[in-house]
Amino acid sequence: MSHVVVAGVGMHPWGKWGRNFVEYGVAAARAAIADAGIGWRDVQFVSGADTMRNGYPGYVSGATFAQALGWTGARVASSYAACASGATAMEVARAEILAGRCEVAMVVGADTTPKGFLAPNAGDRPDDPDWLRFRLLGATNPTYFGLYARRRMALYGATERDFALVRSKNAKHGLNNPNARYRKDFSVEDVLGSAMVADPLRLLEICATSDGGAAVILTSAEWAKRRGITKPVQVRAISTVTPSFPQTVIEMPNFSTDSGVAVPDAVTPFKSAIAAAAYQESGIGPEDLSLAEVYDLSSALELDWYEDIALCKAGEAEKLLHDGDTTIGGRIPVNPSGGLACFGEAVPAQALAQVCEVVWQLRGQATGRQVEGATSGITANQGLFGHGSSVLLST
Amino acid sequence: MSETLGANLTQVPAIDGWFTTGDKPALIGNKCTTCGTVFFPKAANYCRNPDCDGAEFTDAELSRHGRVWSFTDAQYQPPPPYITRTDPYQPFALAAVELEAEQMVILGQIADGFGVADLAVGQQVELVVEPLFSDDEHEYLVYRWRPVTNGGQVGKSEVESA
Numbered sequence: 001m002s003h004v005v006v007a008g009v010g011m012h013p014w015g016k017w018g019r020n021f022v023e024y025g026v027a028a029a030r031a032a033i034a035d036a037g038i039g040w041r042d043v044q045f046v047s048g049a050d051t052m053r054n055g056y057p058g059y060v061s062g063a064t065f066a067q068a069l070g071w072t073g074a075r076v077a078s079s080y081a082a083c084a085s086g087a088t089a090m091e092v093a094r095a096e097i098l099a100g101r102c103e104v105a106m107v108v109g110a111d112t113t114p115k116g117f118l119a120p121n122a123g124d125r126p127d128d129p130d131w132l133r134f135r136l137l138g139a140t141n142p143t144y145f146g147l148y149a150r151r152r153m154a155l156y157g158a159t160e161r162d163f164a165l166v167r168s169k170n171a172k173h174g175l176n177n178p179n180a181r182y183r184k185d186f187s188v189e190d191v192l193g194s195a196m197v198a199d200p201l202r203l204l205e206i207c208a209t210s211d212g213g214a215a216v217i218l219t220s221a222e223w224a225k226r227r228g229i230t231k232p233v234q235v236r237a238i239s240t241v242t243p244s245f246p247q248t249v250i251e252m253p254n255f256s257t258d259s260g261v262a263v264p265d266a267v268t269p270f271k272s273a274i275a276a277a278a279y280q281e282s283g284i285g286p287e288d289l290s291l292a293e294v295y296d297l298s299s300a301l302e303l304d305w306y307e308d309i310a311l312c313k314a315g316e317a318e319k320l321l322h323d324g325d326t327t328i329g330g331r332i333p334v335n336p337s338g339g340l341a342c343f344g345e346a347v348p349a350q351a352l353a354q355v356c357e358v359v360w361q362l363r364g365q366a367t368g369r370q371v372e373g374a375t376s377g378i379t380a381n382q383g384l385f386g387h388g389s390s391v392l393l394s395t
Numbered sequence: 396m397s398e399t400l401g402a403n404l405t406q407v408p409a410i411d412g413w414f415t416t417g418d419k420p421a422l423i424g425n426k427c428t429t430c431g432t433v434f435f436p437k438a439a440n441y442c443r444n445p446d447c448d449g450a451e452f453t454d455a456e457l458s459r460h461g462r463v464w465s466f467t468d469a470q471y472q473p474p475p476p477y478i479t480r481t482d483p484y485q486p487f488a489l490a491a492v493e494l495e496a497e498q499m500v501i502l503g504q505i506a507d508g509f510g511v512a513d514l515a516v517g518q519q520v521e522l523v524v525e526p527l528f529s530d531d532e533h534e535y536l537v538y539r540w541r542p543v544t545n546g547g548q549v550g551k552s553e554v555e556s557a
């Protein structure tokens with residue numbers, strides 16, 4: 001079967017640079033093009049990851065980046081899927097290649113974010129739940145992270161120290177990552193000493209908002225072979241599934257869950273379904289993985305992900321963490337990049353940044369944070385409005 | 396409640412049609428007349444059950460009591476459009492509350508005077524209506540969840556199962 005490979009990846013370092021997002025996207029695109037050893041004119045299709053909501057300063061599209069890099073007549077598409085935008089844009093590009101409509105596609109996302117909490121765009125919108133949750137409840141994104149963390153404590157006996165240990169682990173992972181924004185070692189005590197934001201989560205445990213850009217060059221396997229790109233990383237699966245009704249876990253930005261009165265609960269909860277679809281498509285299971293990049297919007301949420309992507313059973317994530325399994329050198333390192341803890345979130349670029357990291361790991365190029373002998377890796381994320389994604393890659 | 400603030404102001408809901416006021420306030424959702432699924436906030440024109448093409452709904456007052464699914468608080472002032480009532484800002488708690496009859500979870504602030512120390516997963520809470528913010532003419536009301544404490548003043552009049 002024909003398949004799609006990653007010919008190149010590139011990023012603009014995450015930070016709070018205060019410049020236009022297009023600059024970061026162009027820098028990431030040029031890095032990915034150079035990494036692939038191709039030229040901009042080789043790119044036949046540009047798939048952009050949009051930023052559309054929550055106070056961002058611009059509206060990004062594939063055409064924005066295509067124009068910035070210089071019009072070549074390439075086809076474009078733009079995708080918006082909140083935190084999953086990058087993966088959705090990647091799926092669009094992959095489909096174009098699999099359909100035989102092009103052989104070389106670039107996926108790119110970049111963002112400039114304001115300081116502080118992500119908040120809705122200005123203007124009264126009393127019919128928009130994302131506006132209303134701020135107006136009526138003062139419910140920020142960390143509110144939801146706090147709910148999940150407290151729930152985990154009640155269900156499984158997780159402690160604030162467990163959550164702090166996740167943050168400390170990721171701090172160590174990201175220390176040597178040149179694209180990470182925060183490269184500082186934090187002990188469990190440092191984390192527990194930071195200010196409480198959304199009980200039980202503290203400042204160091206909640207993902208910041210960052211500027212950044214990431215890009216991925218996808219090609220058909222045949223094209224890569226013709227161009228002499230040897231042993232490129234393979235895209236084995238991309239999952240962009242939505243929840244199944246009734247969605248019984250409260251999600252940003254909603255006031256409520258679905259009611260389960262008329263329909264029994266979904267067999268597979270949404271966050272588990274995201275990775276399950278990638279496992280099913282790829283034929284690679286959680287036991288085969290070398291590493292995972294998961295969306296640690298909070299320290300506690302990373303533990304939920306261990307279970308959602310089936311690295312362990314429900315309630316066993318704390319044991320996996322304490323056993324060192326998810327630390328580099330352990331059985332299944334999670335967030336070797338340092339994760340969102342070390343990056344902060346640049347929404348439309350973030351799912352692509354996860355892919356970049358897995359690609360570097362599979363190529364053995366993750367200097368200072370390499371998972372030795374990595375042969376396959378998964379990304380997983382979830383954002384607003386029922387969007388989630390997972391990308392599974394292998395050597 | 397904020398008597399000094401409220402003395403000369405007319406109280407109005409911060410949003411129309413989401414809850415009743417008075418002694419025993421309740422959230423107002425609605426119910427699909429075809430499949431019975433309950434919605435809050437109210438659904439309109441289409442039912443979100445994938446196996447139902449219902450388009451008619453009847454208003455339904457939701458259970459006034461539920462159990463805490465989880466809880467948290469807001470130690471930092473939320474950004475606009477949140478309007479804070481106090482200067483300096485005072486943190487508040489929130490809870491996601493499971494309603495047994497409706498089989499759904501609803502997020503709300505916790506009533507004035509209670510914080511995370513007063514909350515636990517599984518604990519019973521009841522719906523109240525309290526001031527959220529005010530302007531020169533009005534005091535705007537919102538629904539909140541108030542912990543039900545056995546034997547205490549709060550909520551003892553109204554624990555359905557106690």
Ligand SMILES: [Zn+2]
Binds near residue numbers: 432444
């Ligand atoms: Zn229905």
